[in-house]
Amino acid sequence: MSGKEQISRVSISLSPSILHELDAMVAAKGYASRSQAIQNILHQELMACRQESGDELMAGVIVLFYNNAATNLQQKLAELQYENLAEVISSLHVNLVRRQTLEVLLVQGKVKKLQEIADQFVTLSGVISGRLHLIASLIPPVHEKGRELTLDMEAS
Structure with a gap:
């Protein structure tokens, strides 16, 4: 068509x-x-x-609302993003009033893995609320058919 x-x-x-x-x-x-x-x-x-x-490849966003005064929270958020570099494509955070932050993470991967990642973010101490929202599409060319992205996280 x-x-x-x-x-x-x-x-x-x-x-x-x-x-x-x-x-x-x-x-x-x-x-x-x-x-x-x-x-x-x-x-x-x-x-x-x-x-x-859970096996479907999808793109989406993880939306987080958190207190940026929480001890080591921003460091933990950054570490989680690095640990999931193959799935976390990009992030944007906006500082709000009263030391609060709205952060949006653009993600792509298998649904089950994305839900696990979202759960890790949402359950951190200092995160007020969070949600994963998925769409039935992919961001090219992050995942190509027949090719899995692997990253060596220990290499400098």
Whole structure:
């Protein structure tokens, strides 16, 4: 297929109460149509299903909100990034008021590994909240088919 993706029509049956809620959501969120809203909802659920396998290669972000006055927290965050250099592509942090920081890590790899990395970040003392958000796409050419990126972390 070149250019535009072909669209298929499907029909669904909804109770009046669900249809009313759907229409209210479409209006409240500003969707152009019911179809657009339903497509968005389905996409999110399909993504969640794909993430359950853990072996899928995906890109995403880890969003962290933390107290940068916490002892050694920024050093621990940097060390974790270096330990996972094959998956952590980039990071951006913004200093907020009251010694708080918002940090966003761009990541890519197998879902299971990315979740493990996110869990390591989120559970550090001083991290107020954090979340992994994945998308069904890859950042080229970080992972090429048939090639695993290996890094020698001990080399200077």
